[in-house]
Amino acid sequence: MSTATTSPATSPAAIPATRLLLRAGLLTLLALGGTFLLDPYRNYQLATAAGIFAAVAGLTLLVGLTGQLSLGHAVLMAAGGYGYALTATRVADALAGSGAADGVAGLLLPLLAGVVGALVASGALGVLLGLAAARLRGPYLAGLTLALVIALPSVAGTVPALAGAQGVSAPFVPVPDALAALIAVEQWHAWLAILLTSCAVTPLVALRSGRAGLRMRAVHDDETAARLAGIDPGRVKAGAFVASALAAGLGGAVLAVVTQQVSPGAYGLGFSLLLVVAAVVGGLGSLGGAAVGAVLVTLLPWLVDQATGALPADLGHRLQGNLEIALFGVVVIVVMVLRPGGLARLVRGRSRNTSLSTNTER
Amino acid sequence: MERLVFLLSTGLARGAVLALFALSLVIVYRAARAVNFAQAAMAVVPVYVALAVTSAGGSFWLGLAVALAVGALLGAVVERGLLRLVPQETPLPGIIVAVGLVMVLQAGLAMVFGPDHRPVHAPFSQRPFDVGGVSVLSPYDLFVLVVAAVVMGGLALLFSRTSLGLRLRAAAFAPETSRLLGVRVPRMVTLGWMLSSATAALAALLLVPTGLGLDPHAADVLFVNAFAAAVVGGLDSPVGALVAGLAVGVLVTLVTGYASAAAAPLAVLVLLTAVLLVRPHGLFATREARTA
Amino acid sequence: MSTLTIDRLTVGHGDGAPVLDGLSLEVPDGALVALLGANGAGKTTLLRALVGLLPARAGRVLLDGADLSALSTEDRVRRGLALVPEGRSVVVELTVAENLRLGALRQAGRPRRGPAVDAAVAEMYELFEPLARRRDAAGHTLSGGERQMLALARALVSRPDVLLLDEPSLGLAPLVVARLLGVLRDQAEATGLTVLLAEQNVTSALSVAERGVVLSLGEVVADRPAAELAADPALRHAYLGF
Numbered sequence A: 001m002s003t004a005t006t007s008p009a010t011s012p013a014a015i016p017a018t019r020l021l022l023r024a025g026l027l028t029l030l031a032l033g034g035t036f037l038l039d040p041y042r043n044y045q046l047a048t049a050a051g052i053f054a055a056v057a058g059l060t061l062l063v064g065l066t067g068q069l070s071l072g073h074a075v076l077m078a079a080g081g082y083g084y085a086l087t088a089t090r091v092a093d094a095l096a097g098s099g100a101a102d103g104v105a106g107l108l109l110p111l112l113a114g115v116v117g118a119l120v121a122s123g124a125l126g127v128l129l130g131l132a133a134a135r136l137r138g139p140y141l142a143g144l145t146l147a148l149v150i151a152l153p154s155v156a157g158t159v160p161a162l163a164g165a166q167g168v169s170a171p172f173v174p175v176p177d178a179l180a181a182l183i184a185v186e187q188w189h190a191w192l193a194i195l196l197t198s199c200a201v202t203p204l205v206a207l208r209s210g211r212a213g214l215r216m217r218a219v220h221d222d223e224t225a226a227r228l229a230g231i232d233p234g235r236v237k238a239g240a241f242v243a244s245a246l247a248a249g250l251g252g253a254v255l256a257v258v259t260q261q262v263s264p265g266a267y268g269l270g271f272s273l274l275l276v277v278a279a280v281v282g283g284l285g286s287l288g289g290a291a292v293g294a295v296l297v298t299l300l301p302w303l304v305d306q307a308t309g310a311l312p313a314d315l316g317h318r319l320q321g322n323l324e325i326a327l328f329g330v331v332v333i334v335v336m337v338l339r340p341g342g343l344a345r346l347v348r349g350r351s352r353n354t355s356l357s358t359n360t361e362r
Numbered sequence B: 001m002e003r004l005v006f007l008l009s010t011g012l013a014r015g016a017v018l019a020l021f022a023l024s025l026v027i028v029y030r031a032a033r034a035v036n037f038a039q040a041a042m043a044v045v046p047v048y049v050a051l052a053v054t055s056a057g058g059s060f061w062l063g064l065a066v067a068l069a070v071g072a073l074l075g076a077v078v079e080r081g082l083l084r085l086v087p088q089e090t091p092l093p094g095i096i097v098a099v100g101l102v103m104v105l106q107a108g109l110a111m112v113f114g115p116d117h118r119p120v121h122a123p124f125s126q127r128p129f130d131v132g133g134v135s136v137l138s139p140y141d142l143f144v145l146v147v148a149a150v151v152m153g154g155l156a157l158l159f160s161r162t163s164l165g166l167r168l169r170a171a172a173f174a175p176e177t178s179r180l181l182g183v184r185v186p187r188m189v190t191l192g193w194m195l196s197s198a199t200a201a202l203a204a205l206l207l208v209p210t211g212l213g214l215d216p217h218a219a220d221v222l223f224v225n226a227f228a229a230a231v232v233g234g235l236d237s238p239v240g241a242l243v244a245g246l247a248v249g250v251l252v253t254l255v256t257g258y259a260s261a262a263a264a265p266l267a268v269l270v271l272l273t274a275v276l277l278v279r280p281h282g283l284f285a286t287r288e289a290r291t292a
Numbered sequence C: 001m002s003t004l005t006i007d008r009l010t011v012g013h014g015d016g017a018p019v020l021d022g023l024s025l026e027v028p029d030g031a032l033v034a035l036l037g038a039n040g041a042g043k044t045t046l047l048r049a050l051v052g053l054l055p056a057r058a059g060r061v062l063l064d065g066a067d068l069s070a071l072s073t074e075d076r077v078r079r080g081l082a083l084v085p086e087g088r089s090v091v092v093e094l095t096v097a098e099n100l101r102l103g104a105l106r107q108a109g110r111p112r113r114g115p116a117v118d119a120a121v122a123e124m125y126e127l128f129e130p131l132a133r134r135r136d137a138a139g140h141t142l143s144g145g146e147r148q149m150l151a152l153a154r155a156l157v158s159r160p161d162v163l164l165l166d167e168p169s170l171g172l173a174p175l176v177v178a179r180l181l182g183v184l185r186d187q188a189e190a191t192g193l194t195v196l197l198a199e200q201n202v203t204s205a206l207s208v209a210e211r212g213v214v215l216s217l218g219e220v221v222a223d224r225p226a227a228e229l230a231a232d233p234a235l236r237h238a239y240l241g242f
Helices: A017-037 A040-066 A073-097 A103-135 A138-158 A185-209 A211-221 A223-228 A233-259 A269-282 A287-309 A313-319 A323-338 A342-348 A350-361 B002-032 B039-055 B060-081 B091-113 B139-161 B163-173 B175-180 B185-210 B220-233 B238-258 B263-278 C043-050 C073-078 C096-104 C114-127 C129-133 C144-156 C174-191 C202-208 C226-231 C233-240
Strands: C004-011 C020-027 C032-036 C058-063 C081-084 C162-166 C194-199 C211-216 C219-225
Touching: A017 A040, A017 A185, A040 A073, A040 A185, A040 A211, A040 A233, A040 A269, A040 A287, A073 A103, A073 A138, A073 A233, A073 A269, A103 A138, A103 A233, A103 B263, A138 A269, A138 B091, A138 B220, A138 B263, A185 A211, A185 A233, A185 A287, A211 A223, A211 A233, A223 A233, A269 A287, A269 A323, A269 B091, A287 A313, A287 A323, A313 B091, A323 B091, B002 B039, B002 B139, B002 B163, B002 B185, B002 B220, B002 B238, B039 B060, B039 B091, B039 B185, B039 B220, B060 B185, B139 B163, B139 B185, B139 B238, B163 B175, B163 B185, B163 C096, B175 B185, B175 C073, B185 B220, B220 B238, B220 B263, B238 B263, C004 C043, C020 C043, C020 C058, C020 C194, C020 C219, C032 C043, C032 C174, C032 C202, C043 C081, C043 C162, C043 C194, C073 C081, C081 C144, C096 C114, C096 C144, C114 C129, C114 C144, C129 C144, C144 C162, C144 C174, C174 C194, C174 C202, C194 C202, C202 C226, C211 C226, C219 C226, C226 C233
Parallel strands: C032 C194, C032 C211, C081 C162, C162 C194
Antiparallel strands: C004 C020, C004 C058, C211 C219
16 A cells, blocks of 8 residues: 555656666766856855755655655764764875875875765664664654654764764865866865765666666555565665665765764754655655755755844744744645645646556556 | 662653653554654643743643643644545655644744743742652652543543543544444544643643753653653553653663763663564554554 | 335446446335345445445435435444444454443434443343353454354444344354344344345345345346245356355
């Protein structure tokens, strides 16, 4: 039984690898080129949105394809961020110690090591949660991941390396000399963010359109039938969670690159719920929708701030940081009640709606 | 030793609040086969109303009564006005709507009442009694324990001894059969939500004077701890919620007392993970929980 | 006590061809009518549509001339209709006594309270002696026969005007079936209860019924006195498979 939350109707047939890479490369180039049209602050917002997009893409894939809801994807992002920051700092220090900090190697090595660190940290946490996800159904997994978000400050306070509420700082990635004349640091960071995010999202596209995606949908639709077809539902669910966690981890790495800072406060319950909002608004299961959702949760708070800035101080103070949350809440409810497919379904038109009522027959 | 006695007795009082909140989760789970992830935000709203009543000159007891009524009303509105509108076959749509509701309620409260903590005074002293040189419960702790016991006893009587309770249980267990016996199942589901959110409001009201004060997130940690307790207890079992609620309350108090307050959520997380991995259907569930 | 009239009822699942297409049938006041037919003939569909568990696409269901079609299941039950569904629908989480009390909370559609509930339940214990011995047992511990007995008792205790039974004999030992149907016939005679009994077990159903209606592919293909039906080898062979 699947309901509103699936959008398997949107799944394309398996895309050949070369076409997929071509398409991904093209989109990435477009995005990179697009940064020239934006001012530094917009590029900073773009980089942030890209990081959030990576995490939301992972989340939407998880929810849309396997029906498992994680309320704790912010923690997976935080894991990626900490993994990035700690590893990159360590490598940067080592390079500085050996006098090799200059040049392209000095720039790229900490970055790459940091990304590996992010993948290892978020992957490890993803495996742990995936083991739980393999055995748990909806409300249990949602509750467990919620407890995880609430416990994040405790974890940061308990593990010395994470430096408590202060958090850890990530090394600044300067613009390479060759590009310094051409682009500002914000644009450079936006480039890094776009590249990292495309590395996070492209595998998800391949996963979704390939056999793994098929298995996930099979498990989601009817676990018993999937089992009879020789699919191990536990392994599929755990695998989906790990894939989702890795994408979220890369998203965390992006935010660490952009903000040079990882702290538990930035990855609290509110942010975690925003990721859910972005996934729901974009349409659960839709990666394109995830991009739209990510941009929305990045831009709306800023827009609301702009709007409330003009209000009297007391009123503005009350609305600040709250009005957009309330708006997001309303949007989520309205989307779930009226258009469970989110924006993705809205864009594709009405014909897709029929899949909601007939998808038990698939 | 003295410290242990003090912590154990305080832990029981904290646990009583937790057990009440866990019980509210169990009630709504039994009525609607759903975990209400908006329970914390919904429980805080009546507390704000109660605070408004008392600060406008009303007595604590009037505030309490108003809070219960507002809690019940909110439960009915949320169930009829929101959750009934989304598909119920899988838990996901309901959980996501609850997430949206949490955002609306918490941000709404912060906008209306301001985001700051508001101090809430207990109706009784919070200074512990001194029994033979050992500090134990405070009068307020005793009050909490008594209220929790009375409410839980009342709910137990309602469910096991009255015909309304019989219909509530039947509607939860076997909706179709109940309809065939003339039970208005949708009404029973709404009543379950009302009972649940009134109970949660009471728990939040009892909790707030012991914490930092009232803010829109005042019950968030209570929800997570109570969820852990309800899961340990089996989600379906009121007795399980009671026992596990007390146990989690004592655990949290001990960890806070001997390690640090910051370590308490970690302890709850570890407990929840362990129970979910070893016995996903809880320690008290008599039979396999239905597929949720 | 009441006449059940089915007027050109059309029922189907999803968008497919209707299972019942314009079916009409009258079960007169106090009659015990057997509804026969092979698997898939539409017996269960008809009974579920009568109580409103399945929506009808067209047609009406009347109880003593009053149209029930617009009413919900709960309200049809409150008007005096009762269904014992297929598969011994006992609330397994409740005890025998609680199951019976649940049924006894209404009498002929009106609420019943306190001592009257207890009295009605006690009456059922007299009728179904094995239930009295197991009154505090949880539903899931009962045997198949006990469950069916409980399901029947729970329906009778509410004093319905029209009782619909769906395959009460399914999976039960012949002796148990004979006993259940015996109680049913006695009750029907004693109280004037109108009964529509859907059965695949033709012989036992016809042994208690006055009249037999044979359904095939959603249509009434025979409607005759029970004895006549049982004696007609051609009909038996064509529609009932023996």
